[in-house]
Amino acid sequence: MKLHFLGTGAGIPSRQRNVSSLALKLLDELNEIWLFDCGEATQHQILETTIRPRKITKIFITHLHGDHIFGLPGLLSSRSFQGGEDCLEVYGPKGIKDFIKISLKYSKSKLAYSLKITELVDRGGELIFDNGWKVNYLPLEHGILSFGYRVEEPDLPGQLLVEELKKFEIPNGPIYGQLKRGERVQLEDGRWIDGQNFLAPDRPGRIVTILGDTRYCQNSKVLARKANALVHEATHEAAEEKMARAYYHSTSHQAAQVAKDSQVEALYLNHISARYLGKALKQLEKEACSIFPNSHLVNDFDEYKIPLN
Structure with missing residues (x-):
């Protein structure tokens, strides 16, 4: 299980960062890749990696702001020409179905595979997949409906003694x-x-929490509780808490506080404003580490393995 960051910027692409997209690589576990958000040019970012679009079986959209969905029509279309024949499932807030259907309709795009689109209920819920995998989701605070996702791996059989x-x-x-x-x-x-x-006792499955854009809120902590990995936005530095609240975003301190209160193992900070470069980026990470030491400010194409306990 690995996290592979394809786009870590906020709002608009920059020279250093593309807009939001993250691959959860489950190749050893399910021979699948699950994508979270698909901002503009995500398929171009994928070309710089070893990811094969045909391995992407599920896409989870956190919310419908353009920097999280504008790459979706292109990726769906290209997958047909890259060996993608198996069904692809897309999950997201109400409106994601219309966005995809209209984009494909007016661009005359034909898919070589079946597409299943599920619009999630506003209050949150649970998705149960094959082999015991689960994804819980809850609404966050972002002005428009924005979901956070909690991916739970089933418990693993104990090792042979x-x-x-x-x-x-x-x-x-x-x-x-x-x-x-x-x-x-x-x-x-x-x-x-x-x-x-x-046989040794069963080993607990890993938990990965991936949050959409949000203010500091309680549902973030519910989804992150004792997760092995938490991906949390840090659009603003600690001193900009008022601005973060006004624009429905979070600071580095707030992300770290969620990680600390939720007793997670590791925090990955993304959705970074293009205003932060060089020393300012290091300061963002330092701010988070002052509250939660195992914090990492991520860059495009960074990859992190999530180990079993």
């Missing part, structure tokens, strides 16, 4: 696989071994 099995002198081969699946196995000498007795 190989050291404890050594006394049985089991040869390498399929027996270990059977035991790891918790099956009962009969050895050549007639003894039976129950794999359930040689």
Whole structure:
């Protein structure tokens, strides 16, 4: 599981940052990539990575401001020419269906795959996917409806206690696989071994919280509670709290406070205003670290692995 940041800027593209898009790479877990937001030129950003559009199976839109959706029609169209044949699912606030349908209609775009668009209920809810994966979502505070998403991986089976099995002198081969699946196995000498007795406890699945644009608010903390990774906007520096509130955004301090109060493991700051360059960027990160030490101000194309505990 990896976070791959495709666009980390706020509002408009700049020389240093493209507008919002983030790939949650679940290649080892599901052989899929889930995309969160799709700002202008997201498909151009993807060309600079190893991401294959056909691997993108789900797109989650946080809100309908242009810097989060203007790249969507282009990406959907291009996917047809890049080996994308499997169904693609898009989730987002009310209005996302009209935006996509009208864009495709008037551009005469034909998709080579089925497209499923789900408009989410304003109050929030839960999406349940194959193999126990879940995504909870809640509204944030951004002037227009803006969602935050909490992705929950199902618990993982405990590891096989190989050291404890050594006394049985089991040869390498399929027996270990059977035991790891918790099956009962009969050895050549007639003894039976129950794999359930040689499995460590299940490991908790990872939690990734990805928030849309928002003021400092309680729902951010609900979604972020004990997450392994929190992606939170930091459009403004700490001294601009009044401006952040006026424009429905957050400061570096506020993002860090959400991370601290929610007991997350790591905080990734994105949606950075183009006004911040060089030392000013380092100051934003320093401000966050003063409250929550494991804070990282991200740049376009940064990639972070989310380890299992």
